[in-house]
Amino acid sequence: MIPLTIENVAVAAEGTLHSSKDLARQVITNIVTDSRVFEQDAKATQTVFLALKGANFDGHRFIEAVLKSGCVAVVVEQFNAQLNQNNVAQIVVQDSRVALGKLGAYVKQIVAPKTVAITGSSGKTTVKEMVAAILSGLGKVLATSGNFNNDIGVPLTLLRLEPSHEYAVIELGANHIGEIAYTTNLVKPDVAVINNIAAAHLEGFGDLCGVARAKGEIFSSLTSQGVALYNKDTRYTDKWQWRLVDKTVRTFSCFNEADCYSSDVNLDQLGCASFQLHTTQGQCLIELNIPGKHNVCNAVAAASIALEFGASLADIATGLAQMKPVKGRLNLYQLTENVKLIDDSYNANLESAKAAAQLLSSYPGKQILILGDMGELGTQARSYHQQVGEFAAELDIDTLITLGVLSQSACDGFCAKKPVNEADSSQHFAHRDELLHHVYEEFNQLLSDSEEQLAILIKGSRSAHMEHVVKAIIEWFEQYNALQNKEVNS
Numbered sequence: 001m002i003p004l005t006i007e008n009v010a011v012a013a014e015g016t017l018h019s020s021k022d023l024a025r026q027v028i029t030n031i032v033t034d035s036r037v038f039e040q041d042a043k044a045t046q047t048v049f050l051a052l053k054g055a056n057f058d059g060h061r062f063i064e065a066v067l068k069s070g071c072v073a074v075v076v077e078q079f080n081a082q083l084n085q086n087n088v089a090q091i092v093v094q095d096s097r098v099a100l101g102k103l104g105a106y107v108k109q110i111v112a113p114k115t116v117a118i119t120g121s122s123g124k125t126t127v128k129e130m131v132a133a134i135l136s137g138l139g140k141v142l143a144t145s146g147n148f149n150n151d152i153g154v155p156l157t158l159l160r161l162e163p164s165h166e167y168a169v170i171e172l173g174a175n176h177i178g179e180i181a182y183t184t185n186l187v188k189p190d191v192a193v194i195n196n197i198a199a200a201h202l203e204g205f206g207d208l209c210g211v212a213r214a215k216g217e218i219f220s221s222l223t224s225q226g227v228a229l230y231n232k233d234t235r236y237t238d239k240w241q242w243r244l245v246d247k248t249v250r251t252f253s254c255f256n257e258a259d260c261y262s263s264d265v266n267l268d269q270l271g272c273a274s275f276q277l278h279t280t281q282g283q284c285l286i287e288l289n290i291p292g293k294h295n296v297c298n299a300v301a302a303a304s305i306a307l308e309f310g311a312s313l314a315d316i317a318t319g320l321a322q323m324k325p326v327k328g329r330l331n332l333y334q335l336t337e338n339v340k341l342i343d344d345s346y347n348a349n350l351e352s353a354k355a356a357a358q359l360l361s362s363y364p365g366k367q368i369l370i371l372g373d374m375g376e377l378g379t380q381a382r383s384y385h386q387q388v389g390e391f392a393a394e395l396d397i398d399t400l401i402t403l404g405v406l407s408q409s410a411c412d413g414f415c416a417k418k419p420v421n422e423a424d425s426s427q428h429f430a431h432r433d434e435l436l437h438h439v440y441e442e443f444n445q446l447l448s449d450s451e452e453q454l455a456i457l458i459k460g461s462r463s464a465h466m467e468h469v470v471k472a473i474i475e476w477f478e479q480y481n482a483l484q485n486k487e488v489n490s
Contacts, residue, residue, distance in 0.1 A: 365453025372460025
């Protein structure tokens with residue numbers, strides 16, 4: 001973060017400062033909302049603790065603990081008259097969550113990097129990482145870390161900006177109307193992007209039209225000089241066209257001609273794509289090192305963004321080729337010579353689950369899709385799970401194994417589409433241990449044929465915690481390989 005005095009923080013947060021004059025001039029270099037930071041040898045005297053308050057938590061309960069750790073400034077919603085103003089600066093605000101947003105926006109305004117804000121129902125994290133990989137060849141980039149994409153995560157991301165940052169790549173997520181309008185107003189991007197519209201977070205939006213309206217809020221804080229980018233293949237674009245009247249608008253596409261689009265897509269034996277990228281500046285060959293045909297669309301979106309910031313076609317090709325996989329997003333593990341595991345456990349919705357199934361179907365040999373519940377899909381949740389099961393069966397995936405409650409519908413849909421003699425290739429489990437016991441037995445049978453190729457893909461929403469299934473299977477194969485090596489060497 002940029003250095004600020006405690007007095008600067010109070011002004012930026014629009015709070016009332018209760019402090020001695022000397023303490024008000026003290027420089028701080030960090031603003032945090034997690035009291036545990038002070039347990040990790042943080043520079044407490046240079047860190048402000050902002051006490052967030054919500055329905056199920058209250059950061060004010062940790063004020064005493066952070067002060068004992070050496071913290072000298074707090075942002076709070078209630079003034080504590082018992083604290084000595086010579087030792088502790090109190091910045092009293094009406095709403096600490098709003099104050100956090102104001103502080104993030106203040107730092108962003110001072111550093112003033114070239115900024116893109118990215119939203120969409122799926123793929124936005126991958127697009128973010130792709131853009132960061134390209135722009136890192138042009139200058140220092142700050143990108144959203146992990147899933148810090150909501151009304152708390154976005155300002156915390158902005159607070160990480162330093163004077164040396166030339167670019168900021170900010171991911172915006174939402175689970176209710178108005179959230180993106182709020183966060184994009186903090187970010188004030190030069191380029192705003194909608195990657196796609198699909199069935200995700202429907203509990204908060206009601207239907208796909210609601211999703212489209214919410215995503216369209218990302219264009220609300222663009223200036224007349226700003227650029228609005230969106231996927232030409234997406235439906236419901238009419239829900240935000242009124243926001244683009246005085247904006248520069250560009251489109252990208254995987255299937256149709258647009259300002260930036262792809263053609264001649266090919267997948268290698270690992271499922272990684274190469275394709276021709278067509279732009280207003282010409283065309284070039286792009287080779288991705290992450291699997292999935294759907295990542296072509298993400299790469300085209302990233303290329304569109306990078307072009308707006310002056311990247312060349314060579315910059316784009318190099319950045320995309322060098323991009324590192326995102327944890328839990330189609331991470332490929334070669335468990336044995338013939339067994340691949342694709343970890344796509346980070347999150348899931350209808351379209352991303354279908355994309356994952358499509359990728360799995362491209363691998364040779366036997367294919368096992370392990371699917372956990374997909375969350376926040378509203379009243380149509382069971383129907384969407386059924387569609388994934390039916391889609392997997394239509395792709396002729398060999399086995400579907402489901403975990404949770406809603407995923408029972410995916411299992412049922414898969415069985416209904418399979419021939420009678422193959423219907424038992426799907427199994428549903430309510431408990432993780434039961435699922436793992438089942439797959440271990442299946443692995444033992446499959447591995448008895450050393451020539452059998454096997455691809456396993458694991459998918460589910462964050463609430464399904466499918467990363468634990470990934471970890472358990474990797475550990476099982478590590479033990480299996482160790483035993484095999486022991487037998488060979490004995």
